[in-house]
Amino acid sequence: MRLNIKISKHFTINQITTGFFIAFLASAFLYLDWFGFVNSFVNTILALSSLYLLLLSDKKIWLWTGVWTGILWFWWMGVSFINYEMSWAIPLVFLVVGLSYGLIYLFGIKIIYLLEDKLKINSLIGKVLFLLTLSYIHPFGFDWYKPELMLTNSYLGIEKWQFFLILLSLSLTIYYKKLLYILLIFLAFPFQNYLKKVEPINQNIFLQGTHTNVKDKWNPALQQKHIDAVFVAIQKAIREKRKMIVLPESVFALFLNTQPHLMNALVNYSKDITIVLGALAWEDEIPRNSTYIFQEQTFRIANKVKLVPFGEENPLPEWMGKWVNDAFFDGAPDYVASKEFTDYSIDGTLYRNAICFEATSEKLYEGEPKNMIVLSNNGWVTPSIEPTQQKILLQYYSKKYGTTIYHAINMSPSYIVHHGEVIQDTISD
Numbered sequence: 001m002r003l004n005i006k007i008s009k010h011f012t013i014n015q016i017t018t019g020f021f022i023a024f025l026a027s028a029f030l031y032l033d034w035f036g037f038v039n040s041f042v043n044t045i046l047a048l049s050s051l052y053l054l055l056l057s058d059k060k061i062w063l064w065t066g067v068w069t070g071i072l073w074f075w076w077m078g079v080s081f082i083n084y085e086m087s088w089a090i091p092l093v094f095l096v097v098g099l100s101y102g103l104i105y106l107f108g109i110k111i112i113y114l115l116e117d118k119l120k121i122n123s124l125i126g127k128v129l130f131l132l133t134l135s136y137i138h139p140f141g142f143d144w145y146k147p148e149l150m151l152t153n154s155y156l157g158i159e160k161w162q163f164f165l166i167l168l169s170l171s172l173t174i175y176y177k178k179l180l181y182i183l184l185i186f187l188a189f190p191f192q193n194y195l196k197k198v199e200p201i202n203q204n205i206f207l208q209g210t211h212t213n214v215k216d217k218w219n220p221a222l223q224q225k226h227i228d229a230v231f232v233a234i235q236k237a238i239r240e241k242r243k244m245i246v247l248p249e250s251v252f253a254l255f256l257n258t259q260p261h262l263m264n265a266l267v268n269y270s271k272d273i274t275i276v277l278g279a280l281a282w283e284d285e286i287p288r289n290s291t292y293i294f295q296e297q298t299f300r301i302a303n304k305v306k307l308v309p310f311g312e313e314n315p316l317p318e319w320m321g322k323w324v325n326d327a328f329f330d331g332a333p334d335y336v337a338s339k340e341f342t343d344y345s346i347d348g349t350l351y352r353n354a355i356c357f358e359a360t361s362e363k364l365y366e367g368e369p370k371n372m373i374v375l376s377n378n379g380w381v382t383p384s385i386e387p388t389q390q391k392i393l394l395q396y397y398s399k400k401y402g403t404t405i406y407h408a409i410n411m412s413p414s415y416i417v418h419h420g421e422v423i424q425d426t427i428s429d
Contacts, residue, residue, distance in 0.1 A: 012060075019064025022057065025050035026065075027072040029150045034388045044154040048185070051147075052170050055127050059109040066105025070097040073145060076384030083214045083380055100139045108134075124175055128167040132160065140309045143361055144393060152396045152420070157190035159400070193399065193420070199370060201418050202349065204243040205406050208233045209414035210251060214379045217253045217410075227252065227262070230277070231269075238272050244346060248410040249278035249289070249356050249375040256292060257281050257301065270294035274346050278355060278375040286336045291353050291375055293344055302342035306358030313337070343369070352403075360393040365401045372405045379411040387412035395420050 029043045054065060071094055078093035112126030135146035148158045156166060169184035210229070216222050230251055237245040256262060256279035266275055274295045281290040281301050289304040307313040341364060342353040352369035356376040364372070374394070378387045387409070394405050399420035408414050416423040 015060045016064050018053075018057070018061050019066075020068045022050050022053045022061070022065045023068035023072055025053070026069060026147070026150055029153065030073070030385050030389055030392070033153070033392065034385045038153050040153060040155050043150065044156060047150040047154055047156070048166070048170070050150070051131070051167065052174070054131075055124060055167070055170055055174055059106065059113060062109040063102050063106040067098040067102035069105075069145075070099075070101030073097075073101075073389070076381050076386040076389075079382070079384045079386075080380045101145070104134075104137055104139070122175070124171040128164070128171055131167055132164060142309050144389065146393075146396070149392060149396055152392050152399065156185070156188045157193075158396055159190075162188040162190065190399075199404065201404060201416055201423065202244075202371075202406070206237040206240065206242040206245045207406060207408045207414040207416070208237070208245055208247045209408060209412075210248055210410045212379065212410055217250065217377075217379060223253065231265070234269050234273065234275060238269070242273060244274040244276065246373055246375070246406060246408040247275075247277040248408045248414075249377040250280065251277050251375075251410070252279035255280045255282040255287075256290075257283075263299070266292070266294045267297050267299055270299070271297050276373055276375070278377070288336060288338070289355055291342075291355060291373075293346075293353075295346065300344065302344065302353040303338035304355045304358060305338050305341045306361045306363055307337045308357040341366075351406075359405065359407075360390055360397070362397070365397055365403060368401045369403055372403050374405055374407040375409075376407065376412075377410040382411045391415065391417075391422065395422065 025046050028046045032038065032042070054062070057065065074097040075094060077097065078090035081087060081089045081093070108130040109127075112123050112130060115121040115126050116123045131147055135143075135148060137145075148160075148163050151158050151163070151166075156162060165188040166185055169182055169188075172181035172184070173179060212226060217226070230247060233247065234245055252262070266277075269275060274293070276291060276293050278289075278291055281288040281292075281303065283301075283303075289307075291302040291304075293300050293302065341358075343350050344353065345351075349371060350369070352364060352372040354364050354372055354374045356374070356378075358364050359372065359374040359376075376390070378390070381387075391407075394407065394417045397403060398405055398417040402419075403417075404419075405417040407417065413424070
């Protein structure tokens with residue numbers, strides 16, 4: 001009976017709705033962008049409001065903020081199950097992501113109050129420190145949750161020290177009950193972004209997006225149609241005198257290196273234009289998700305380094321992972337990742353290779369690459385907010401590392417991210 005009473009204290013309407021409201025404020029930037037509305041002033045107010053209310057809240061509200069944040073940010077993971085004809089599993093996704101982030105928030109707030117009780121450390125200090133570490137907590141290796149992401153298209157900076165200044169300003173305002181401390185937020189304005197030397201974008205890269213749903217992409221009867229469309233796009237880029245064409249992940253839904261007639265055709269076209277495209281590769285009995293680079297009648301294969309948790313590799317223990325693959329993915333084997341990322345040079349410019357999910361991982365930005373070519377297939381998770389969230393993550397990393405990102409996509413618009421801003425020149429969708 002006591003346990004039931006204790007649990008029920010976490011399920012009041014006020015706690016659930018307050019947690020939802022804070023999570024909604026922290027997620028609104030995603031949904032506004034999804035609907036085509038991006039405004040720095042609005043995003044700044046939403047971010048500051050959500051952080052201020054979270055710093056004010058107790059542990060019960062923190063639990064529900066985490067639950068709703070997980071759902072509002074990652075409900076789209078369930079969309080992929082529609083393509084497996086397993087729509088019944090969608091509520092399970094809501095439950096898993098909600099509980100995962102709810103428990104992360106609950107665990108964090110319990111440590112904060114323990115420190116306050118045992119070491120007399122003010123809970124506001126603990127909350128600030130926890131929020132600063134949240135972007136390093138990656139359930140199942142999935143690292144898309146970063147509180148700073150809501151500042152990407154705002155008037156404030158996305159660096160850790162800037163995020164700290166924002167949290168410090170709000171905490172001092174709460175503690176001393178004086179609005180004067182809010183002025184510290186102005187120190188988080190990204191002045192450094194306006195002092196950096198900005199490299200020009202490559203206008204000769206032709207980003208060819210595609211719009212092929214998952215069912216059609218893997219339909220053998222439509223394979224030749226898709227192949228023909230690729231060569232039509234290459235011919236068009238050659239007529240426009242482009243130096244490079246980039247096509248999305250798995251634009252060829254086959255193991256391309258086992259198809260000599262296609263490989264020869266692409267090698268021949270590469271005397272007129274550099275071709276970068278996505279397809280599968282079969283190497284030593286190992287399936288890989290790969291980028292193929294055809295240049296000056298030669299080619300190389302760049303394999304994916306960072307695989308999608310559950311989508312391409314199973315992060316669970318082997319015995320459990322096998323059960324999940326058998327139950328949900330028809331026993332399909334996991335892909336195998338390359339050990340090192342690939343940089344390749346085209347016309348004297350070095351590009352970091354990235355395929356979909358890995359472009360949103362910090363690992364791919366080691367060495368602060370100046371240019372990155374990304375191939376994505378968003379067909380598994382559309383329609384949803386995923387392409388928007390992916391785009392904002394690329395803006396975040398572009399700002400943080402100064403990387404210009406050329407992104408060719410299936411099932412959502414292609415774009416270039418330059419100095420953190422989205423550009424859609426030199427693109428054909």
